[in-house]
Amino acid sequence: MDLNFTPEEQSFRAEVRAFIDAHLPADLRAKVLEGRRMTKEDYLRWHRILYRQGWVAPHWPKAFGGAGWNAVQQHIFHEECADAGAPALMPFGLVMVGPVIMAFGTPAQQAYFLPRILSGEHWWCQGYSEPGSGSDLASLKTRAERRGDVYIVNGQKTWTTLAQYADWMFCLVRTDPQARKQEGISFLLIDMKSPGISVRPIIMLDGEHEVNEVFFDNVEVPVANRIGEENKGWTYAKFLLAHERTGIAEVGRSKRWLKRLKAIAARERACGGGRLIDDPRFRDRIAQVEIELMALEVTTLRVIAAEMEKKAPGPEASLLKIRGSEIQQTLSELLMLALGPYAAPYQPAALDAGYDGPIVGPEYGVAHTGLYFNMRKTTIYGGSNEIQRNIIAKMMLGF
Template sequence: MDLRLSDQDRAFEAEVRAFIAAELPVDIREKVRLDRTLARDDFMRWQQILARRGWFTGAWPRAQGGLDWSALHTLIFNRVAGEMHCPELQVFGPAMVGPVIYTFGTEAQKAKHLPAIRDSSVWWCQGYSEPGAGSDLAALKTQALDRGDHFLVNGQKIWTSYAHFADWMFCLVRTSTEGPKQAGISFLLIDMKTPGVQVQPIRMMDGRHYLNAVFFDDVRVPRENLIGEVDRGWTYAKFLLAHERVENANLRFITQELARLREVAAEVGSGGRRLIDEPAFARELAQVEAQFKALEIGLLRLLSDAQAGQAAAPGTSSFIKIRGTEIAQRITELRVMASGPDAQRFQPDWLFGDGETPLLGPEHALGPVASYQFCRAMTIYGGSTEVQKNIMAKHVLGL
């Protein structure tokens, strides 16, 4: 295994840096740098800038309109994007449902949906978790009755990220109660404008809104929106999970949070000293940076093995998920510590609006608490830490 970047990899990294420096709108960059809430238009503007260069779906095969990025190039892009304060990409289209459609979808489905994903003209959300089916996703109960030319969907999804922005949802539904619970699940594409679809916001402690509950009341979904075969949805869902290895490391988020933390630590404080010059803080920062570097090396090992056609060691993805989320949580704790008492202030017009009131205190103290609160959920969603440890115990230790 070779963990060194090749000349081609370094050239790609330089290309990404130059492109972002030239093309990322200043207003969006400043919003991200200060942890301010992004509007739908902010996300879409940046994604469409990337799409015009082919980078929004860079990891797709060339046959599907992509650039055949390796997993390593995807990692490099995410790392540089985090350092340079780019918005989080909404990956539900390009990294999740897109590969499912071009692998298992019909020609009509490919023609309808893939171009809109490539140019980022359509926003997708994921309909997986339910009130009684989170870590045990196969226990989902949202029902889809087969009516011949359509499915009649009733039920509820929860913790649906950005459903209030979404045009379409890819959704796991129950089409059969016979046999093992995984066997009766189907994979549907649902137009969010369909009558009977209702989105209700779930507001966070700081007032931010990015999660939702989605209700389906006699929603008619055309049969042409079924991916693959009825009752085979669990197969397609497992395929989708194989495309999430890089995302599970939270690389972009951690890189971005570290960049913010370093900026604060390098500033001269009211006492005339920099925080980075305080031995206790410098030790904490060095420790978390070393942990992050170890995570990067572990991820590079995983990607290097995959490119060489070697199967990942059992439990590797679970390990990366655990370490990535724990490191992210620790960095946000350090950001709160670095801001001191200023982190306690709350100015909604600055976080959610145009900043109409005078800024009270340093600008770097606007968002640390919001990031800290957001990170509390990282060790729960996408498979909790406890679930990941059980997976490792089973597949690594044979317990």
């Protein structure tokens, strides 16, 4: 296998890099690279810039308004964006529900929702997990009772990322409580402005408001907002989760963190004692995670290429989810260790863009403690890594 990029691919990389250098706002770049707090408008500004260029959905077919790029082009684009410090594109519309609507939605659903996902008019959130229904997602209890042309939805979702910003939710609901648990679920698109929906924040260990509880009290949802057949939602949910797990790998972002880790380790330690990179034990840990990241990158390219041919990722996405999430945790831990005493103080106020007060260890950034805490969740969301190993054992190894 030739792992070198072709001249055409190198030319594409140069085009992407030139565009990012010319159009990524300096304040957004600084926020990302310094670990500052991002607002909804921050994310949407970069989204709209890419939308105007036609690059906001690299993996979508051109027929639906996407860029239609091949696997290598997608990889190059995401790598360059991450390295430059571009804000992440929210995956809930572009990576998760968008492909579901393309594959299983009606022409009317495709015509209404897909352009609004592309433009950024609709911000989406995911209504999957519930109290007591996380890894065993099929045990969910949120009910949807059909009454004529609407469903009446009652129940609760939890760990709903950025629901405080969302215009729409894609939601799994139980429409047949008598059926086997995987067979009685439907997939609904729910307007978050509907009467009866309330969103309550869950403040995380790092003090940030990223996730929420969402409650449904007799919420009316048009039957026209159901994806596919009633009680067949589990099929669409598995399709969506495979796309989510592919995205969790986050090779580009991990490369940026690795670069930062090496830079910190190469500095002379303030308390004396030379450079951490000269410690053979710590240097070996950096080398180990770099090798694992290189292997993940190659595997990601192979999965993306296969996905473009098969139109849907297979169980291989579970491999990416496991290794990608573990590498992210390792990098955040090594960053903490490399910072030493500067990792201990956590200054939430310093995450705001307008903060002009003192920063402990300003040359190291302001958010490494928060990053370490936040990355503890990566092996759980999108299906815990234990569940992913079960999927691999069953669907790839035949156990």
